Amino acid sequence: MADATIQPAERGEDAHHTSLGLSNEKMGMWSLIGSECLFFGALISTYLIYLDRTADGPGPSEIFDIPFTSVSTFILLMSSLGMVLALAAVQSGDMRRFRVWTLATAGMGSVFLAGQIYEFTFFVEEGFGLTTSAFSSSFFVLTGFHGVHVAVGILMLLGIWAASLTGRLTPSHAGTVESIGLYWHFVDIVWIVLFTVVYLIPAE
Amino acid sequence: MTTTQEQPTTGGSAFRRPKATTGFGSWFTTIDHKKIGILYFATAFLFFSLGGIEALLLRTQLSSPDMAFLTRDQYNQLFTMHGLTMIFFGVMPLGSAAFNYLLPLMIGARDVAFPRLNALSYWVFLFAGIFLYSSVLLGGAPDGGWFAYAPLNVLGGDPLGETLGFASEQSARMMFYSLGLQLAGIASLASAVNFIVTILNMRAPGMTLMRMPVFIWMTLVTSVLMLFAMPVIGVALWQLMFDIGYGANFFNPALGGDPVLWQHMFWLFGHPEVYIIILPAFGIISEVLPVFSRKPLFGYTAIVFSGIAIGFMGWGVWAHHMFAVGLGPVANAAFALSTMFIAVPTGIKIFNWLGTMWGGQIRFRTPMLFAIGMVAMFTIGGLSGVTHAIVPHNYQQTDTYYVVAHFHYVMFGGAVFGLMAGFYYWFPKVKGRMMDERLGKLHFWLMLVGFNLAFGPMHVLGLQGMPRRVATYPDGMGWNLWNLVATVGGYMIALGFLVFVINVLKSRKGGLPAGDDPWDARTLEWSTTSPPPVHNFNEVPVVRTRDDFWNRKYASGDPSRTPLRVPSGGSGEAGADAGDVAHDIHMPDPSYYPLVAAFGMPIMAYGVLFTPILIAVGGVITIAGLFGWALEPSAEEH
Secondary structure, three states: OOOOOOHHHHHHHHOOOOOOOOOHHHHHHHHHHHHHHHHHHHHHHHHHHOOOOOOOOOOHHHHOOHHHHHHHHHHHHHHHHHHHHHHHHHHOOOHHHHHHHHHHHHHHHHHHHHHHHHHHHHHHHOOOOOOOOHHHHHHHHHHHHHHHHHHHHHHHHHHHHHHHHHOOOOHHHHHHHHHHHHHHHHHHHHHHHHHHHHHHHHHO | OOOOOOOOOOOOOOOOOOOOOOOOOHHHHOOOHHHHHHHHHHHHHHHHHHHHHHHHHHHHHHOOOOOOOOOHHHHHHHHHHHHHHHHHHHHHHHHHHHHHHHHHHHOOOOOOOOHHHHHHHHHHHHHHHHHHHHOOOOOOOOOOOOOOOOOOOOOOOOOOOOOOOOOOHHHHHHHHHHHHHHHHHHHHHHHHHHHHHHHHHOOOOOOOHHHOOHHHHHHHHHHHHHHHHHHHHHHHHHHHHHHHHHOOOOOOHHHOOOHHHHHHHHHHHHHHHHHHHHHHHHHHHHHHHHHHHOOOOOOHHHHHHHHHHHHHHHHHOHHHHOHHHOOOHHHHHHHHHHHHHHHHHHHHHHHHHHHHHOOOOOOOOHHHHHHHHHHHHHHHHHHHHHHHHOHHHHHHHOOEHHHHHHHHHHHHHHHHHHHHHHHHHHHHHHHOEOOOHHHHHHHHHHHHHHHHHHHHHHHHHHHOOOEOOOOOOOOOOOOHHHHHHHHHHHHHHHHHHHHHHHHHHHHHHHOOEOOOOOOOOOOHHHHOOOOOOOOOOOOOOOOOOOOHHHHHHOHHHOOOOOOOOOOHHHOOOOOHHHHHHHHHOOOOOOOOHHHHHHHHHHHHHHHHHOOHHHHHHHHHHHHHHHHHHHHOOOOOOO
């Protein structure tokens, strides 16, 4: 993938010649994402294996509130748009707009997390907790880990926001923003898979 | 990478970045890959020795029937810790030490792609080891075996997940297993990302993938395996942690959990892990054999592609660890076949190594002895490995000493012999001094004879039906003689390592000066000074062929040799002359933050064990460390 358009910015950023012409940061992020695919793969496999192991506890079709989760899913997916706009802003050198969109992206991620916390509390009150069954354990650990990833993404966004305030992050560091954007989009894409597998498919 | 000049940044950090690159304090802040490599080696060797002492205690207990030297509980803890230590804190990080030190030197780079991430990886690894061993003081070490079959390892006296506390003392011990390995996994993952990016992105101009030294290729395959295997065991360990600590039911059959899931996940990681351990040794051997045979490596392409093939096929054989589970004839047959197939690329390598030596002018120096020993011992281990692939045999052999014999021939005879070959080979580069040959040869022979005495008889013991993991055995089973021989062999290995330590301490300061290229070697690291300067190369080399350094030394048959050497400023001698050149090369400054970020992680792990407050404290420290890291200026202005 030769990003002819972003190349100049990247050159300024680290002034390194790299063998593949791709910045180290971006390639590191791609490697990490490859690793994360197996992480979520293992969690999703576990969930699918345990889908009917409810041990007389609530099953998937009895407990999930699909309209509620659809709304928080929508907000999370919109945050990807915020990320794109933040990257576009830093690439065009508009640091004020970059900070606005970075915070907006982090904010949408936080709303999603809050929704998940609410959902978890609601489930536990309904008698569907981590210890209820193998199914419940795999549900909470799978979606919980996704939540942890969103939280890590929010911390990274706050990091680049703070870095742009101190002047550590300038338009020449658009590559850094792009790498964090890759992570953020990846976490969103994983949620599309999870939302489909966990919420939509069992509802049929 | 032609320059390391960093973009000067505006703004500043509240803290001054540490500058010192020498002295005791610099070891805590260093981000120089060579110093991190040395730290990795020293730490890993310490853990390796600890694992060795544990092995000696085990062998002492088994030296004669009905021994009461250790209690059953102590024995269980010791063999668990022996396995964990050797695999995760001994042999694997010894490979990492070699990667760290050599990778940039061999590809003609000044540094790894993410120097501070490298430091983080080391500190997390160190803290993971300390965390795991702290269990000894806090109620006992893990005692569920290194593969910790769930839920056997968590079912103590009480039912699983009874309260938010721990079901039993034993499950608390297994929490150390879960958390300690998760920490070690973070370290592995960080270095895997770092090495992959470094290899793919930071090669010297002209060094195409097919011109890379085989060691670098094996580093790449190993790193890719780590990158994909670590998350799988990570998930299994998290699930174990939730089961023990928070009452989840992943492996609890009473509420729908499936114990076989643990085995699948564990071995889906565990088999690639075997290759993560052995591939670095394959790489080392492929560098050592040609140099001491004075011939190019025979079949470079075949060796590289068989390494890649192993990297892929290593994923398709995990269930051969589980034939006795009863997965059914179809699964057993499929995995029997795949297991036999994976012997093919390994066999290709062995024939290529033999082809390299064939007709060469072999110099039997210590590194070469270890390399030849590795080829021989690994072949024996490989052959007994093929016998496991035959399912009916496997039923007989599984969980007997035959398996112990097999994997020690592969892991010890393969990986450790290979690493020792590498150590003797590269020591002159690291220290600028030669190792003592006589002590080196004594080490080799003690180790070779001791190794075969210790593990050879275990084949017989296994076929005679002696199970593994038994704390003692009755008299009259016909096992007495071979157990005694194995114990004697174990002590001989220990003696060999004692000689090794003496040799290192002696040669570190008092060895003969090595010069830049003592072995008349082929790869780029020998074109710089010994020890290399902080910036590795005064001028980044341009590579035109495979074995470029060697080809230039012998260019057009010129006996005076024209080594691949920096033309500028008479840099043949390190120090004063190189200083002028070095002045313009700016390396990134050392940093406190990797240490800070890593320090928070074991605190979080203790928090899982004791109180959530510690999780929060550790989390804050780690996040603060990472923020400090992200916000610190990339370089102070000079």
